[in-house]
Amino acid sequence: MIDYDGEARDYDASRGGEPRARATAEALERLLPQGRRTVVDVACGTGIVTRRLLRPGRTVLGVDRSPGMLAPAAERVPGGVVRGDATQLPLASGSVDAVVTVWLLHLLPDPVPVLAEASRVLRPGGTLITTVDKDDAYFVPDSDIARVTAEPRRRHAPHVPDHSSRVLDWAAREGLGSAGEAVFPGVGQGRSPRTWREAIRKGRIPWADSDRAADMCARLATLPDQDTARPDPLYRLIALKR
16 A cells, blocks of 8 residues: 555645646536535645635535645645545535536445445435546557557456456446436556566555466566657546435
8 A cells, every 4th residue: 555644745736736636626517516606626646636626605625645645735725624534424415416526436355334424424315426447547459559458458457456347246236327428538647668667666556466476577578669758647527426
């Protein structure tokens, strides 16, 4: 697990900074209910996206469990952040109009407790918006990196916590209906074969576990243009309505 307290200072710069935050917020805005609403950003991190969700008449609250991340978030959204766990939100049942969770489900062993807690705090007719399929975001079909990583990614797919089919199956069981989707680019986050190898060696790529890491790095090393970044990842958001 990433040490978010330790990485807080450099987190934004290593994750696309303001350009990625702007793209994320614009995509969220296409799915959020408009007007006088209460929106909760779960796992808000440094608040770089949370701040961009502020609108006249809209109340926005950021929640995160990392004190290190909440320090910059508190500066960006004064009075609008609180420390809390995504599985035990410090909110009353049926009290908010929308819950947003971006880049969280893929980190969890099981996404259901977080999804269930988000559903609990939604008012009837409320909207839950989450990223899904993060593992697939980097892989443009038929690209060279997609081809050499296809088999280990296929084997890992049943274990992906944020797989869209898994989230949608849960939603159907809980009576939440589809309310749209959006995509947005991870601006400046395209990786070269060399940076993929570095990430694998650091243990940050779940589908390249210890049994496959050496082979995967060897295959990536055969690709041309080792230091040329491939296209930016394209992240997917889905909206679910209670």
